[in-house]
Amino acid sequence: MAIPARLSWALKKILASRETIQEAHSQHVYDADCFSIKKLCRALKGDQPTMQWRRIICNNRASPKALFITWLMLHNRLATKSRLYEWRILTDTTCVMCSDASETVSHLFFECPTSKQICTLCLQQIGITNHHRGLAEEVKVVAAKGHSKRPQNRLLLMFFAEVVYHIWQQRNLVFLEGLG
Ligand SMILES: [Zn+2]
Incomplete structure (x- = not known):
């Protein structure tokens, strides 16, 4: 679906990231069957050296x-x-x-x-x-x-x-x- 122009900046960004989030979603972002934001962030970030x-x-x-x-x-x-x-x-x-x-x-x-x-x-x-x-x-x-x-x-x-x-x-x- 095309991203409607009337949406807010944040919603446009989220919709524009659909494929990236979909990819990360397939990489075990569930923690005991619950969706885990922390794991999604890690999957999106990749293997970065720890801070x-x-x-x-x-x-x-x-x-x-x-x-x-x-x-x-x-x-x-x-x-x-x-x-x-x-x-x-x-x-x-x-x-x-x-x-x-x-x-x-x-x-x-x-x-x-x-x-x-x-x-x-x-x-x-x-x-x-x-x-x-x-x-x-x-x-x-x-x-x-x-x-x-x-x-x-x-x-x-x-x-x-x-x-x-x-x-x-x-x-x-x-x-x-x-x-x-
Ligand atoms: Zn030297």
């Missing part, structure tokens, strides 16, 4: 500026050289800290030797030595501790955000020195 950033940012006692930079990092919104290159602002993506790889979030915060040194020194302060993992794994491990009330886990969340902030600060210093 681990909430566990890292919420109830984290790090400074607001550290939380902000960490939020940007987790959403890949920091102006790394790779992103500046995508926006055609820069012509090369070489990491300013080590000059040995492309400056992506993953490299800058979790693979760059200089960043690893900063991480090691900071995390040693709270007795953590086994933190050299890639971005996805590190975020998963830190997020898993997000709900814990143990003082060491609360400290880890704070340190994670503060370390991210200070690596970004250091990177900006070196980057700006290179421009000047």
